[in-house]
Amino acid sequence: MIYMDYNATTPTDERVLEEMLPYFSQEYGNPSSIYSLAQRARNAVEQARERVAKLLNADPREIIFTSGGTEADNFALKGVAYANQDKGKHIITSQIEHHAVLNACKFLEKQGFPVTYLPVDRWGVVDIEALEKSITPQTILISIMLANNEVGTIQPIKIIAEIAKKHGVYFHTDAVQGVGKIPVDVNDLGVDLLSLSAHKFYGPKGVGALYVRRGVRILPFINGGEQEKGRRAGTENVPGIVGLGKAAELAQREMEEEEKRVKKLRDKLEQKLVQKIPEIIVNGHPQKRLFNTLSICVKYVEGESMLMNLDKEGICASSGSACTSASLEPSHVLLAMGIPPEVAHGSLRFSLGKFNREADVEKVSEVLPPIVEELRRVSPFWEG
Numbered sequence: 001m002i003y004m005d006y007n008a009t010t011p012t013d014e015r016v017l018e019e020m021l022p023y024f025s026q027e028y029g030n031p032s033s034i035y036s037l038a039q040r041a042r043n044a045v046e047q048a049r050e051r052v053a054k055l056l057n058a059d060p061r062e063i064i065f066t067s068g069g070t071e072a073d074n075f076a077l078k079g080v081a082y083a084n085q086d087k088g089k090h091i092i093t094s095q096i097e098h099h100a101v102l103n104a105c106k107f108l109e110k111q112g113f114p115v116t117y118l119p120v121d122r123w124g125v126v127d128i129e130a131l132e133k134s135i136t137p138q139t140i141l142i143s144i145m146l147a148n149n150e151v152g153t154i155q156p157i158k159i160i161a162e163i164a165k166k167h168g169v170y171f172h173t174d175a176v177q178g179v180g181k182i183p184v185d186v187n188d189l190g191v192d193l194l195s196l197s198a199h200k201f202y203g204p205k206g207v208g209a210l211y212v213r214r215g216v217r218i219l220p221f222i223n224g225g226e227q228e229k230g231r232r233a234g235t236e237n238v239p240g241i242v243g244l245g246k247a248a249e250l251a252q253r254e255m256e257e258e259e260k261r262v263k264k265l266r267d268k269l270e271q272k273l274v275q276k277i278p279e280i281i282v283n284g285h286p287q288k289r290l291f292n293t294l295s296i297c298v299k300y301v302e303g304e305s306m307l308m309n310l311d312k313e314g315i316c317a318s319s320g321s322a323c324t325s326a327s328l329e330p331s332h333v334l335l336a337m338g339i340p341p342e343v344a345h346g347s348l349r350f351s352l353g354k355f356n357r358e359a360d361v362e363k364v365s366e367v368l369p370p371i372v373e374e375l376r377r378v379s380p381f382w383e384g
């Protein structure tokens, strides 16, 4: 099998799993209890908090553990919206956000919070002028993702943060695709809130975190006990949190090497596919793009048909995002970038990672062209 869908999820690193295992069995204490069994679990949670904070150059007290990226996004948007509605109710986001942000915004719209969805250019970069123009005295929050999960485009987060700061508006970034892959420093970026998820960087599924800068007004997201200083109640997912911490530590140490290695493979795959398949488009920004992501549109072919044929060859990729693969709607990200719907239907995303090797690139670039050729042969739109 060849796995090239690392933006959907990653396998848990063996070293991460090893560190998690004792916390399912021997070290099962509830971190809120007082005996030493429980205090060892508490210490493990706090060590993980330090590791995550270190990866982000944050203070450990600014890290709140969640059940993943989706919860962190919902927490940031709803928590800030409800806590600051005395000041105003306007929220600004972009048209290319992950559904965790988009659907939380849609929910808030129904609750009486007006939301502006900013357009992007053909590379998927948010229109900065439109952003600045859309800020009103009622604006309380801007939420723009750091790197897009489908096409990999990286946003000018520092510039957006400066604009937000100038207008006294909070700035949240969904950094789920950035954290663990590329350096993310909350102070250098100047963000107020930031979401991350363990399973996107070789940690376990179902655990993530929200960074909240000290002093930011945010409502607790889940009410209950005093866990996470009362802001996110519920007995901690100790093994998951330990796994997130270990994944953060490994990422910090290994990401630079990994970027060099994987970027070479991605670039080679891109070059080969562009060379071998006529009439394809490479999506996303040519330079400001995640080093592991290759999104293409193959004209006159359905993305789903290519995926099924690739699967027969043991190759895992995706079309659009994992969330839209199940529906037949073209990707909202590609449409926002101005790609015509009939072209967007032919989208294919390869996202590479730790276990890809040169031979995988060779195999995919040998297998895909004949698949495309065959599908085009039977396509009513293709005229050769």
Ligand SMILES: *Cc1c(COP(=O)(O)O)cnc(C)c1O
Residues within 6 Å of the ligand: 007, 008, 067, 068, 069, 070, 071, 073, 098, 100, 145, 147, 148, 149, 174, 175, 176, 177, 197, 198, 199, 200, 206, 207, 208
């Ligand atoms: C995967 C992803 C999420 C959701 O994270 P989960 O931990 O799967 O809930 C949010 N935003 C982006 C950009 C993602 O890629």
